[in-house]
Amino acid sequence: MGIRVNIDVLMAQRRIPAGELATRVGITPANLSILKNNKAKAIRFSTLEALCRELDCQPGDLLEFDTGKSPPKIL
Amino acid sequence: MWNQDKSVVLSSICTRVVIAIALVLAVVLPFVAQGGFFDNRSLIPTQLVALVLPVYYAFCVPALVALFSLDRLLAAIKRGAVFTPANVRLLRVISWACFAAAVILAVSTVVSIVFGFIALLAVFFGMILRVVKNLFAAAVELKTENDFTI
Numbered sequence: 001m002g003i004r005v006n007i008d009v010l011m012a013q014r015r016i017p018a019g020e021l022a023t024r025v026g027i028t029p030a031n032l033s034i035l036k037n038n039k040a041k042a043i044r045f046s047t048l049e050a051l052c053r054e055l056d057c058q059p060g061d062l063l064e065f066d067t068g069k070s071p072p073k074i075l
Numbered sequence: 076m077w078n079q080d081k082s083v084v085l086s087s088i089c090t091r092v093v094i095a096i097a098l099v100l101a102v103v104l105p106f107v108a109q110g111g112f113f114d115n116r117s118l119i120p121t122q123l124v125a126l127v128l129p130v131y132y133a134f135c136v137p138a139l140v141a142l143f144s145l146d147r148l149l150a151a152i153k154r155g156a157v158f159t160p161a162n163v164r165l166l167r168v169i170s171w172a173c174f175a176a177a178v179i180l181a182v183s184t185v186v187s188i189v190f191g192f193i194a195l196l197a198v199f200f201g202m203i204l205r206v207v208k209n210l211f212a213a214a215v216e217l218k219t220e221n222d223f224t225i
Contacts, residue, residue, distance in 0.1 A: 031225045041223035 004066040005043075008036050010055045025050040080153075087149040094142045101135055104128055130183040130190065134176055141172035158211065158218045166208035173201030 011021060022032040027047060034040050048059055055062070108125035148165045151157070180194035 027225060034223060035225050039223060040225050041220045043225050047225050 002038075002066055004064045005035050005038055005040065006062055006064055007032075007051070007055075010057055010061060014055055016055070021051075021054060024054045083149060083153050087146065087153065090142055090146045090149060094139065094146070097135060097139060097142065101132065104131060126186055130179070130186055133179045133183075137172040137175040137179065141169045141176075144168045144172070158214045160215055163208055163211045163215055166204055166211055170201050170204035170208055173197050173204060177201060 011018065016024075018032055018036070019029055022029045025032070025047065027050075035043070043063075048062070051057075051062060052059060104124060105128065108128050144165045148162055148169075151159065151162055151165075156162070174197070177194045177197035180190045180197060183190040184194070
């Protein structure tokens with residue numbers, strides 16, 4: 001359960017490679033990878049704004065509330 | 076010019092020197108207790124050393140655990156990895172080693188009341204380290220959140 005970032009879906013739909021999107025948004029490819037892999041703890045409004053601008057979408061298209069069970073934590 | 080890196084190196088050297096002293100004493104003290112090192116005119120009574128010897132060996136275990144953990148902690152700081160879960164664990168180990176040493180020293184008051192005062196100091200250090208550990212844990216959480224804020 002949590003917030004899922006659907007950036008990979010939108011990137012595939014817009015046919016934008018990760019490196020190009022990272023450059024256009026002004027973040028590092030490593031940080032884009034963190035977003036893609038849902039490892040991010042938070043997203044700045046400025047980043048969200050840039051992503052929406054470059055992917056031509058709304059914040060709701062990027063972020064989704066996932067009601068599914070979270071994977072068990074490895075202790 | 077004195078800087079933070081040199082300060083960490085100095086701390087690391089001091090820790091290793093103390094480890095070496097502790098190990099050398101562990102080897103040398105039995106000979107002192109047998110009177111092999113000093114003659115009758117020695118200022119150190121061999122009987123006293125023989126009495127303190129078991130306390131020293133029992134105390135050495137948590138002390139060396141704490142010292143080696145401290146050395147690893149300093150090595151991590153030298154690498155630039157300061158606020159990490161591994162360092163929090165090391166601080167926890169050092170803190171518990173202080174408490175273990177305090178228990179050993181408290182029991183050793185049957186030998187000498189002086190150990191009681193040292194035990195109080197060990198408890199005090201252990202408590203301070205627990206607070207530092209809690210601070211580090213909070214800092215690690217903040218750092219993780221900051222690192223994963225895009």
